Amino acid sequence: MQTIRVDTPSARYDVFTGSGLLATLVPRIEKAVGRLPRRVFVITSPEIWALWGETFLQSFREEPVTLFLPPGESHKTMASVERLTREMARAGGDRGSLVIAFGGGIVGDVGGFVAAIFMRGIPYVQVPTTFLSQVDSSVGGKVGVNQPEGKNLVGNFHHPRAVFADIGVLGTLSDRELHAGLMESIKAGIIRDRALLRFMDEHSGTILDRDPKALERVIVASIRMKAGVVNKDERESGLRMILNLGHTVGHAIEAVTRYKAMLHGEAVAWGMVAALYLGRRRGTITAGQMDRLESLIYRYGPLPALNRLRAGKLLSAAAGDKKNVGGVRRFVLPVGIGDAGVVEDVTPTELEAAIRYMLEKGKAGRSAG
Amino acid sequence: MQTIRVDTPSARYDVFTGSGLLATLVPRIEKAVGRLPRRVFVITSPEIWALWGETFLQSFREEPVTLFLPPGESHKTMASVERLTREMARAGGDRGSLVIAFGGGIVGDVGGFVAAIFMRGIPYVQVPTTFLSQVDSSVGGKVGVNQPEGKNLVGNFHHPRAVFADIGVLGTLSDRELHAGLMESIKAGIIRDRALLRFMDEHSGTILDRDPKALERVIVASIRMKAGVVNKDERESGLRMILNLGHTVGHAIEAVTRYKAMLHGEAVAWGMVAALYLGRRRGTITAGQMDRLESLIYRYGPLPALNRLRAGKLLSAAAGDKKNVGGVRRFVLPVGIGDAGVVEDVTPTELEAAIRYMLEKGKAGRSAG
Numbered sequence: 001m002q003t004i005r006v007d008t009p010s011a012r013y014d015v016f017t018g019s020g021l022l023a024t025l026v027p028r029i030e031k032a033v034g035r036l037p038r039r040v041f042v043i044t045s046p047e048i049w050a051l052w053g054e055t056f057l058q059s060f061r062e063e064p065v066t067l068f069l070p071p072g073e074s075h076k077t078m079a080s081v082e083r084l085t086r087e088m089a090r091a092g093g094d095r096g097s098l099v100i101a102f103g104g105g106i107v108g109d110v111g112g113f114v115a116a117i118f119m120r121g122i123p124y125v126q127v128p129t130t131f132l133s134q135v136d137s138s139v140g141g142k143v144g145v146n147q148p149e150g151k152n153l154v155g156n157f158h159h160p161r162a163v164f165a166d167i168g169v170l171g172t173l174s175d176r177e178l179h180a181g182l183m184e185s186i187k188a189g190i191i192r193d194r195a196l197l198r199f200m201d202e203h204s205g206t207i208l209d210r211d212p213k214a215l216e217r218v219i220v221a222s223i224r225m226k227a228g229v230v231n232k233d234e235r236e237s238g239l240r241m242i243l244n245l246g247h248t249v250g251h252a253i254e255a256v257t258r259y260k261a262m263l264h265g266e267a268v269a270w271g272m273v274a275a276l277y278l279g280r281r282r283g284t285i286t287a288g289q290m291d292r293l294e295s296l297i298y299r300y301g302p303l304p305a306l307n308r309l310r311a312g313k314l315l316s317a318a319a320g321d322k323k324n325v326g327g328v329r330r331f332v333l334p335v336g337i338g339d340a341g342v343v344e345d346v347t348p349t350e351l352e353a354a355i356r357y358m359l360e361k362g363k364a365g366r367s368a369g
Numbered sequence: 370m371q372t373i374r375v376d377t378p379s380a381r382y383d384v385f386t387g388s389g390l391l392a393t394l395v396p397r398i399e400k401a402v403g404r405l406p407r408r409v410f411v412i413t414s415p416e417i418w419a420l421w422g423e424t425f426l427q428s429f430r431e432e433p434v435t436l437f438l439p440p441g442e443s444h445k446t447m448a449s450v451e452r453l454t455r456e457m458a459r460a461g462g463d464r465g466s467l468v469i470a471f472g473g474g475i476v477g478d479v480g481g482f483v484a485a486i487f488m489r490g491i492p493y494v495q496v497p498t499t500f501l502s503q504v505d506s507s508v509g510g511k512v513g514v515n516q517p518e519g520k521n522l523v524g525n526f527h528h529p530r531a532v533f534a535d536i537g538v539l540g541t542l543s544d545r546e547l548h549a550g551l552m553e554s555i556k557a558g559i560i561r562d563r564a565l566l567r568f569m570d571e572h573s574g575t576i577l578d579r580d581p582k583a584l585e586r587v588i589v590a591s592i593r594m595k596a597g598v599v600n601k602d603e604r605e606s607g608l609r610m611i612l613n614l615g616h617t618v619g620h621a622i623e624a625v626t627r628y629k630a631m632l633h634g635e636a637v638a639w640g641m642v643a644a645l646y647l648g649r650r651r652g653t654i655t656a657g658q659m660d661r662l663e664s665l666i667y668r669y670g671p672l673p674a675l676n677r678l679r680a681g682k683l684l685s686a687a688a689g690d691k692k693n694v695g696g697v698r699r700f701v702l703p704v705g706i707g708d709a710g711v712v713e714d715v716t717p718t719e720l721e722a723a724i725r726y727m728l729e730k731g732k733a734g735r736s737a738g
Contacts, residue, residue, distance in 0.1 A: 010379075082447045082516070082523075089518035117486075117523040120513060144489060147451070149458035154450075154486040156525065 002220050006139060006227045008234035011159035015139055015223050017216065021166040022052060022127070026059035029100075029125055032162040039097040040064035041088055043111035045071050048103045048129050051172050056102060056127075064100070065091045069107055073259030076106045076145045078154065084114045099124035101160075104177075105137040105264065109152070112143030116158035126163040130173060131181025131215075132265050134165040135188070135222035140230040140240075146259070151251050157235060165223070167216055180265030182207070182300045183246075185218050187272060188225040190293060191242050194338035196221040197296070204299050242340040245332040246271035249355060252317035253309065262304045269297050270306065273361055274354040278346065279334045281353070289337055298366045306362030311355045318351060371589050375508060375596045377603035380528035384508055384592050386585065390535040391421065391496070395428035398469075398494055401531040408466040409433035410457055412480035414440050417472045417498050420541050425471060425496075433469070434460045438476055442628035445475050445514045447523065453483045468493035470529075473546075474506040474633065478521070481512030485527035495532040499542060500550025500584075501634050503534040504557070504591035509599040509609075515628070520620050526604060534592070536585055549634030551576070551669045554587050556641060557594040559662060560611050563707035565590040566665070573668050611709040614701040615640035618724060621686035622678065631673045638666050639675065639731060643723040648703045650719065651712075658706055667735045675731030680724045687720060 001018030014032060021028065030036060042056070042064045049056075049066065057063065067087055069075055088097070101111025101124060108126050115124035126138035144155015170178065182200070189197030199217060200207065206214040226243065233239040250271030254264065276293055279285040285293075297303075319329065331346040370387030383401060390397060399405060411425070411433045418425075418435065426432065436456055438444055457466070470480025470493060477495050484493035495507035513524015539547065551569075558566030568586060569576065575583040595612065602608040619640030623633065645662055648654040654662075666672075688698065700715040 078447055078451045085523050086516050086518055089516065089522055117513070117525060119522065120511065120524045120526055142489065144486070147455050147458065149455055153458055153488065154454050155489045156486060157489055 002216070004220065004223050004227050006159070007231050008141075008159070010157070010234060011141065013159060013162050015163040015165060015227065017134070017165040017167065017219055017223065019166065019168045019212065021164045022055050022169060023058045025056065025127070025164060026061070028164060029162065033098070033123065033125065037096045037098050039091070039093050040100065041091070041093060041097060042066045042100045042102050043069060043084060043107060043114060044102040045069055045104070045107055047071060048107070052102075052129065052169060069103070069110055071106070073106060073146060073254070076110055078145055078147070080110055081114055081117070081145055084110070085118050088114070088118055093118065093122075095119045095122060097122050100127055101125070101138075102127040102129065103133075104128065104130035105133040108133050108138050109143050109155070110145060112141075112158055112160065113145060113155055116143055116156040121158065123161045124158075126160040128163065128165055129169045131170055131178050131219070132184055132263075133181075134167075134170075135181065135219055136184045136226060138163045138165065139223055139226050141234070151254060151259075165219065167212060167219065170210070170215065177263065178210070179208070179300050179302075180263035180269070182218070183265040183269040183272070183297065185222040186293075186297060186300060187243075187245050187268065188222040190272070190334050190337065191245050191332075191340035192225045192229070192338060193221055196225070197337060200300075201292075201296055204296075208300070241330065241342045242332055245334065245340055246275050248318050248329075248331055249274040249314065249358065252314045253306070255317045256309060256313050261308075266303050269301070269303055270358055270362060272297060274358040275332060276334060277357040278331070278350060278354045281350065282333065282343075284333050284335045284341070285337070289334075293334070293337070294361075301366050303362065303366040305365035306359050307364065309359060311352055311359060314355050315348065315352050318355075319348075371585070373589065373592050373596050375528070376600050377510075377528070379526070379603060380510065382528060382531050384532040384534060384596065386503070386534040386536065386588055386592065388535065388537045388581065390533045391424050391538060392427045394425065394496070394533060395430070397533060398531065402467070402492065402494065406465045406467050408460070408462050409469065410460070410462060410466060411435045411469045411471050412438060412453060412476060412483060413471040414438055414473070414476055416440060417476070421471075421498065421538060438472070438479055440475070442475060442515060442623075445479055447514055447516070449479055450483055450486070450514055453479070454487050457483070457487055462487065462491075464488045464491060466491050469496055470494070470507075471496040471498065472502075473497065473499035474502040477502050477506050478512050478524070479514060481510075481527055481529065482514060482524055485512055485525040490527065492530045493527075495529040497532065497534055498538045500539055500547050500588070501553055501632075503536075503539075504550065504588055505553045505595060507532045507534065508592055508595050510603070520623060520628075534588065536581060536588065539579070539584065546632065547579070548577070548669050548671075549632035549638075551587070552634040552638040552641070552666065554591045555662075555666060555669060556612075556614050556637065557591040559641070559703050559706065560614050560701075560709035561594045561598070561707060562590055565594070566706060569669075570661075570665055573665075577669070610699065610711045611701055614703065614709055615644050617687050617698075617700055618643040618683065618727065621683045621724075622675070624686040625678060625682050630677075635672050638670070638672055639727055641666060642730060643727040644701060645703060646726040647700070647715065647719060647723045650722070651702060653702050653704045653710070654706070658703075662703070662706070663730075670735050672731065672735040674734035675728050676733065678728060680721055680728060683724050683728075684717065684721050687724075688717075
């Protein structure tokens with residue numbers, strides 16, 4: 001087991017990664033957070049619960065109250081939050097209750113937001129079950145839901161008291177989800193960690209074959225990168241922005257396809273392709289670096305085809321992205337390999353060119369070939 | 370103008386009270402908070418806007434975006450929050466936007482919650498227009514909405530950047546609303562401020578006649594009391610609980626009558642009568658003190674009749690009050706005059722006796738007579 005410390009002005013907690021955490025959750029939570037309260041609520045998805053519920057419950061003396069969130073971004077809504085908080089109230093939840101968010105990124109974002117606002121905020125613990133949520137969304141305290149006008153339009157910063165990322169749980173993950181999650185690790189490498197990128201380049205076979213040691217290496221490095229950035233800039237006033245590499249165009253793809261056509265990591269992967277193009281055009285990365293990074297992304301594919309998308313629609317969706325404070329278009333560009341920067345002067349013409357490049361590359365989908 | 374400082378671990382801001390603040394809002398906001406951003410959203414009620422919108426706009430160079438919340442607790446819902454945040458997104462709101470909550474307590478609670486969760490939290494300013502919201506809800510950062518299972522069941526702690534309580538605005542307040550608001554000042558006196566209570570006792574005529582000097586004296590003292598408590602216990606882990614004198618039974622009345630039969634201050638007034646009874650029964654106040662305080666409450670009435678309420682229903686509603694951490698019934702008792710304490714061992718029998726006493730007193734409503 002490895003432990004990564006998150007330490008920000010408003011919270012201090014540990015992310016634990018390793019195997020066998022799930023079956024021994026209660027003593028671990030009690031060590032990290034304190035004695036379990038009378039009411040513990042597990043917010044999870046029916047799929048995850050069917051696969052892992054029994055293991056999850058192994059260390060519980062009293063069965064917690066289980067609340068379900070159906071899978072998919074279409075349930076990451078205020079309506080779900082409202083239903084869950086009401087169910088908690090009816091089941092006797094109070095200010096001393098604990099929420100455990102047990103599932104992928106959507107469960108974590110919704111479960112964390114439920115904990116953030118129930119009785120004006122109660123503690124919660126993240127038990128992420130997908131690669132993506134283990135390396136990204138379970139760390140950093142960003143919680144919230146989508147609205148028709150935009151992704152994560154409402155939410156809070158509400159840190160978990162602890163995160164338990166059990167690598168064993170990834171065994172039931174589909175290849176597609178694993179590959180989509182690994183895109184966030186590629187992102188971590190591009191913006192902050194050359195060594196991780198080299199490892200992912202040299203060991204793509206072992207990683208994609210789910211070798212536990214290789215996966216743990218990638219997960220720990222990705223979490224360390226994220227925690228390091230969050231520790232320096234909890235509220236995304238500056239540095240934390242770089243975590244959004246690939247997200248301006250990625251969010252636009254998700255919005256235009258109504259979060260149905262692809263997984264978040266896949267959309268971000270395409271968004272990174274657009275960002276790499278812009279970086280090369282502006283000279284922040286070389287053509288050689290762009291080729292190397294782009295082919296690495298495809299190697300961890302396949303990525304869904306983009307042939308049904310229109311540049312114009314993506315462009316206007318990207319302009320509404322909430323990272324654009326005061327109407328300025330903030331955009332994260334790769335700077336060489338292992339660094340990134342935020343620029344505010346990307347013109348619509350440049351953005352359109354990047355989107356067109358991406359659409360051309362994505363005409364027929366992309367795999368390692 | 371008087372200035373009262375709120376200074377907690379997570380926020381520091383000023384409450385400004387006086388006359389003529391509304392017409393000069395922009396320079397005051399810019400002095401306290403900084404330059405107005407590109408998008409300013411005013412969340413207000415149609416009634417307040419019809420009466421005071423013109424005065425409000427006097428100091429604005431560019432007209433802000435006005436969003437309306439219909440009056441009444443029935444609109445203090447997640448549905449309202451969802452609608453308002455979506456309207457803000459459609460009107461170009463971003464992370465740099467400012468919300469001004471301009472209205473009574475409901476507008477403040479909903480507007481503050483909208484600001485707390487829009488894009489994971491943006492700044493807001495409170496411009497309370499009722500006596501109750503000026504002395505109570507605009508200070509302290511508690512924001513949120515009701516759910517069928519309970520009042521303020523979801524919300525956040527999100528402090529305003531400044532509060533502007535213009536006493537002139539109280540001119541259009543109905544007698545009933547003014548009287549209900551003054552109940553919170555009586556509460557402030559009972560739990561922390563003998564001098565305020567004596568002033569309210571000796572000058573009830575001038576206060577109820579809306580003499581500006583007398584009103585300002587009461588408002589400033591009430592805000593000082595609240596700010597003093599919040600400064601010591603921002604998150605209601607201890608001391609802040611005493612602000613809930615009268616609220617356990619008050620909330621029960623509101624829940625049972627579905628927030629339709631009486632104003633919050635009126636329900637709290639009846640709740641204080643129940644709390645006074647319990648205090649006398651437990652010996653934390655004398656019979657003489659109880660009589661004096663109870664008659665003071667009625668002098669600031671009339672209070673609506675309770676003849677349609679049943680003790681059993683109130684009792685079970687009070688048990689579900691969210692201040693009862695871990696199922697323990699926390700109850701705030703007056704301790705002499707000018708102090709209060711929280712007890713955790715109130716039995717259902719005691720609570721029922723207090724409720725029955727209150728119901729008997731409230732059979733036919735209560736006025737000064």
